[in-house]
Amino acid sequence: MNIARNDTSILGRWWWEVDRWTLFCFIVLAGFGLVLTASASPSVAERIGADSMFFIRKQAVMVVPAVMLMLTISLLDLKNIKRLAGILLLFSIVMMFATLAFGSEIKGATRWIRVAGINLQPSEFLKPAFAVVAATMFSAQRMGEKVPGFWMASGLYLFMVALLMAQPDFGQTVIVSAIWGVQFFLAGLPLVIVLSLLIMMVVGIASAYFFFPHVQSRIDRFLDPASGDTYQVDRAMEAFSNGGVLGMGPGNGTAKNVLPDGHADFILAVAGEEYGLIACLVILFMYGFVVLRGFSLIFSRNNMFVILAVTGLLLQFGLQAMINMSSTLTLIPTKGMTLPFVSYGGSSLIAMAIGMGMVLALTRNRPGNYQSSNGSFIK
Amino acid sequence: MILSHWKKLGYTTKPVKRMTLSDLKRQATLQGQQTEALETGRTRLMITGALMALAFTGIGFRMIDVMALSNVSEPKTRNISQSQNLTFDRAPIVDRTGMLVATTVKTVSLAADPRKIMDPQDSAEKLGQILTDIPVAKLYKMLSRKAKFVWVDRRITPTQQQKINALGIPGLEFRTQESRVYPQGNLMAHVLGYTNVDNKGISGLEKSFEETLTSQGEALRLSIDGRVQHIVRDEVQKAMTEFQAIGGSAIVLDANNGQVVSMVSLPDFDPNQPGKASVESHFNRTTLGVYELGSTFKIFNSAMALESGTANMSSSYDASKPIRIARFTINDYHGKNRVLSLPEVFIYSSNIGSAKMAEAFGAGYQKDFLQKIGMLSPSPVELPEVGRPQYPKTWRPINMVTISYGHGIAVSPMHVAAGVASMVNGGTHYQPSLIMQDTKPKGTRVISARSSKAIRKLMRANNIAGSGKKSNAIGYFVGGKTGTADKVKATGGYADRARISSYVAAFPMHKPKYVVYVMLDEPKGNKKTFGYATGGWVAAPIIKQIVTRAAPILGVTPIDPTSEEVNRELALKLPQDSHT
Numbered sequence: 001m002n003i004a005r006n007d008t009s010i011l012g013r014w015w016w017e018v019d020r021w022t023l024f025c026f027i028v029l030a031g032f033g034l035v036l037t038a039s040a041s042p043s044v045a046e047r048i049g050a051d052s053m054f055f056i057r058k059q060a061v062m063v064v065p066a067v068m069l070m071l072t073i074s075l076l077d078l079k080n081i082k083r084l085a086g087i088l089l090l091f092s093i094v095m096m097f098a099t100l101a102f103g104s105e106i107k108g109a110t111r112w113i114r115v116a117g118i119n120l121q122p123s124e125f126l127k128p129a130f131a132v133v134a135a136t137m138f139s140a141q142r143m144g145e146k147v148p149g150f151w152m153a154s155g156l157y158l159f160m161v162a163l164l165m166a167q168p169d170f171g172q173t174v175i176v177s178a179i180w181g182v183q184f185f186l187a188g189l190p191l192v193i194v195l196s197l198l199i200m201m202v203v204g205i206a207s208a209y210f211f212f213p214h215v216q217s218r219i220d221r222f223l224d225p226a227s228g229d230t231y232q233v234d235r236a237m238e239a240f241s242n243g244g245v246l247g248m249g250p251g252n253g254t255a256k257n258v259l260p261d262g263h264a265d266f267i268l269a270v271a272g273e274e275y276g277l278i279a280c281l282v283i284l285f286m287y288g289f290v291v292l293r294g295f296s297l298i299f300s301r302n303n304m305f306v307i308l309a310v311t312g313l314l315l316q317f318g319l320q321a322m323i324n325m326s327s328t329l330t331l332i333p334t335k336g337m338t339l340p341f342v343s344y345g346g347s348s349l350i351a352m353a354i355g356m357g358m359v360l361a362l363t364r365n366r367p368g369n370y371q372s373s374n375g376s377f378i379k
Numbered sequence: 380m381i382l383s384h385w386k387k388l389g390y391t392t393k394p395v396k397r398m399t400l401s402d403l404k405r406q407a408t409l410q411g412q413q414t415e416a417l418e419t420g421r422t423r424l425m426i427t428g429a430l431m432a433l434a435f436t437g438i439g440f441r442m443i444d445v446m447a448l449s450n451v452s453e454p455k456t457r458n459i460s461q462s463q464n465l466t467f468d469r470a471p472i473v474d475r476t477g478m479l480v481a482t483t484v485k486t487v488s489l490a491a492d493p494r495k496i497m498d499p500q501d502s503a504e505k506l507g508q509i510l511t512d513i514p515v516a517k518l519y520k521m522l523s524r525k526a527k528f529v530w531v532d533r534r535i536t537p538t539q540q541q542k543i544n545a546l547g548i549p550g551l552e553f554r555t556q557e558s559r560v561y562p563q564g565n566l567m568a569h570v571l572g573y574t575n576v577d578n579k580g581i582s583g584l585e586k587s588f589e590e591t592l593t594s595q596g597e598a599l600r601l602s603i604d605g606r607v608q609h610i611v612r613d614e615v616q617k618a619m620t621e622f623q624a625i626g627g628s629a630i631v632l633d634a635n636n637g638q639v640v641s642m643v644s645l646p647d648f649d650p651n652q653p654g655k656a657s658v659e660s661h662f663n664r665t666t667l668g669v670y671e672l673g674s675t676f677k678i679f680n681s682a683m684a685l686e687s688g689t690a691n692m693s694s695s696y697d698a699s700k701p702i703r704i705a706r707f708t709i710n711d712y713h714g715k716n717r718v719l720s721l722p723e724v725f726i727y728s729s730n731i732g733s734a735k736m737a738e739a740f741g742a743g744y745q746k747d748f749l750q751k752i753g754m755l756s757p758s759p760v761e762l763p764e765v766g767r768p769q770y771p772k773t774w775r776p777i778n779m780v781t782i783s784y785g786h787g788i789a790v791s792p793m794h795v796a797a798g799v800a801s802m803v804n805g806g807t808h809y810q811p812s813l814i815m816q817d818t819k820p821k822g823t824r825v826i827s828a829r830s831s832k833a834i835r836k837l838m839r840a841n842n843i844a845g846s847g848k849k850s851n852a853i854g855y856f857v858g859g860k861t862g863t864a865d866k867v868k869a870t871g872g873y874a875d876r877a878r879i880s881s882y883v884a885a886f887p888m889h890k891p892k893y894v895v896y897v898m899l900d901e902p903k904g905n906k907k908t909f910g911y912a913t914g915g916w917v918a919a920p921i922i923k924q925i926v927t928r929a930a931p932i933l934g935v936t937p938i939d940p941t942s943e944e945v946n947r948e949l950a951l952k953l954p955q956d957s958h959t
Contacts, residue, residue, distance in 0.1 A: 136388050185423050186424055188416055240446045244447065245446065257525075272445075272446055277446040281442060281443075288431070288432065304413075307417075307420050329438065331441055
């Protein structure tokens with residue numbers, strides 16, 4: 001692409017302002033996801049009786065609009081990002097209520113709803129929307145506006161948690177809690193409270209272990225692999241060790257034949273078996289790169305809202321990747337969490353594209369970003 | 380209010396306002412606060428970023444650990460169980476002479492990874508020609524299963540292994556594992572029991588000694604003598620065939636320490652292939668089965684009478700009239716219809732006389748005595764298959780009367796053999812054991828040496844003048860007591876033609892070394908026995924055969940049958956003799 005520096009059209013400005021490294025990582029990750037879906041999903045599709053190209057077609061159909069959506073959102077300015085997040089939050093809250101009322105129950109949890117022939121998981125959309133809206137609230141109070149932003153954000157957070165636990169969805173609750181907690185931390189929560197919250201968390205987890213037998217059994221089962229059903233995790237570990245440093249080669253893996261979630265939550269195991277350690281480290285590096293590059297981009301910005309929103313969005317992105325990879329690598333108990341952009345799954349892909357589109361928009365290198373604030377810091 | 384908050388959050392454009400001086404001052408303070416807030420935010424963003432970087436690095440190390448450093452192709456859990464199998468071999472079992480009766484050998488199993496099998500149908504057909512006892516359809520089903528691992532055949536021969544290897548079918552693999560082998564086949568089936576495919580004991584001594592066998596390398600030595608076991612099994616088998624019995628049981632027990640030298644239950648099975656035998660043949664009649672054993676109980680009844688002091692060898696009982704008790708009438712099988720002395724009650728097996736003896740010492744004494752000689756609890760022998768004796772919960776007078784001649788109480792043959800040993804060995808009860816013991820076990824005295832000597836005389840007399848004549852092995856001074864009981868029908872009441880015929884003996888009677896017990900289940904009389912199928916006709920001859928054949932092996936030397944010394948020791952003056 002050849003765009004002149006002094007091109008002032010929307011696209012021209014965008015090209016010079018957007019962070020192309022981050023954008024590049026997203027596109028590579030989505031591409032890698034497509035390749036892995038092609039590798040892992042045919043045997044899953046055959047197992048469930050669908051035609052072998054079923055998941056590949058669905059994923060390919062979703063990836064293109066997802067990338068388009070991400071690029072479109074990255075064109076928006078800050079105010080429109082706020083508006084988009086507000087609308088998205090309202091939309092996901094409505095859909096969450098609809099899910100609780102009309103959704104289909106799968107494995108004891110109601111997380112999915114069918115709208116116009118498409119299966120939606122509204123909680124996926126909730127996360128980026130919440131990150132931006134909460135950032136708005138935190139930053140407003142922090143920047144001296146006469147609004148009780150901290151209280152508003154915390155109230156919204158509790159409301160989100162209530163909605164998520166009604167499904168119930170523990171994994172998403174953890175993510176939303178992390179977003180709220182870290183944004184609050186950045187927005188200047190006194191260190192005393194930070195420390196006491198940390199202590200309360202440790203005590204809470206410990207007492208949950210001792211007082212709730214089901215929590216205890218879950219943790220014990222994780223700590224002692226000989227007890228209980230660890231089928232997927234065992235197969236995943238087998239796949240990793242089969243793969244070794246260089247992998248068995250594309251299509252040569254066997255884990256995908258026996259892993260029920262080989263194309264979704266356990267896709268890293270398939271990647272590890274077929275493409276080896278190097279590919280896995282590259283994927284890991286890209287996630288780490290996106291998060292840390294994003295942090296460094298906003299570090300010297302003078303806009304509190306941008307700092308908080310981008311931190312929240314990237315935290316969601318990074319944490320989700322970490323939780324997924326850690327459970328596949330049996331570092332933590334298995335949690336249903338997709339690998340951003342790589343795992344098969346329409347809702348998660350689209351929602352991630354919206355979130356990362358917002359990141360791209362917020363981190364754009366706009367004029368005035370580094371000037372000292374003068375009261376009208378929001379353009 | 381809410382709307383004004385909304386505006387301040389920046390969702391709408393702010394109206395431009397003219398600034399006053401105080402506005403400007405306020406703005407200056409605000410700017411100071413904002414700069415400070417941004418500084419705090421940046422510091423904390425750095426902390427967050429550092430933590431994230433740390434977590435990503437941790438995951439990276441885990442990846443390297445899992446993929447480059449560990450080289451296990453199996454999940455951890457399976458590795459543990461495999462290494463356990465490798466460290467200990469299941470210990471062998473030998474008989475008292477050191478003969479190997481159970482051992483562990485390495486055998487080869489055929490397994491498959493169906494994911495790697497390219498053409499299940501073709502592979503199944505080729506395999507079917509080598510593994511002839513598995514149908515091709517079944518092989519196909521196994522090889523086309525959606526699994527990572529299936530067992531195709533758990534024990535293949537070296538020839539089969541070589542042929543399968545030559546087929547070169549990818550996805551098939553051989554696994555070497557330990558298998559339990561019983562070189563003597565059926566010989567000690569019910570003693571040894573067997574193991575499952577995973578080499579875990581699931582019946583017999585294999586089960587009760589599971590821990591010992593898997594934790595020690597040393598062989599487990601039995602008290603069973605394989606040679607005697609062979610003789611006993613052979614004789615009981617022959618008798619079963621001759622009298623068309625549905626089952627048989629026999630025990631040879633060392634009278635002076637409770638060691639079981641032979642224990643047989645027929646029909647039996649081959650522990651190498653336990654699955655191929657009928658369910659019936661897995662039933663251990665000798666320790667698990669409990670039966671009403673009839674008149675053999677009169678040995679204990681006589682001992683109770685003598686030991687309680689309510690009778691002596693010259694006591695007499697009027698057996699001329701049947702006894703009526705409750706709504707039952709007690710009659711004699713070989714009725715003499717006269718007054719009988721205590722030895723006569725024993726020899727003629729008088730139920731009336733036995734009942735009268737019991738009435739003299741009472742139900743309480745009877746129950747305590749039976750308890751003392753272990754008749755009311757499961758046999759302490761080391762097998763998991765031990766039957767619980769059946770006896771009345773409340774010991775009414777009618778129960779006392781029937782129990783005096785062995786009805787209304789059901790015990791296992793092992794109970795009887797151990798009980799009789801304590802009656803003849805001088806009065807000490809030893810717990811029966813199948814395991815060789817180097818030191819003599821400590822028994823408990825249950826009757827006096829005097830009473831024991833009297834019992835020996837009674838049992839010997841029964842072999843001279845009573846129902847046990849056919850068990851006389853010349854030179855071994857056998858003495859014993861028959862038992863014949865009708866079996867309890869499933870519908871209740873006694874079956875007429877279905878009976879348990881048994882004989883319990885000891886030899887040599889003046890100084891008993893061994894107790895021999897034999898039982899046939901539902902024997903049918905034949906021409907040779909004039910249609911009789913009682914213990915004296917069908918079981919006693921087996922004792923004679925066993926003693927004649929096994930005594931030389933057991934080191935019991937025959938004695939001149941006319942030896943005055945021995946005959947005087949066992950002499951018993953029957954009151955009736957004076958009349959004839």
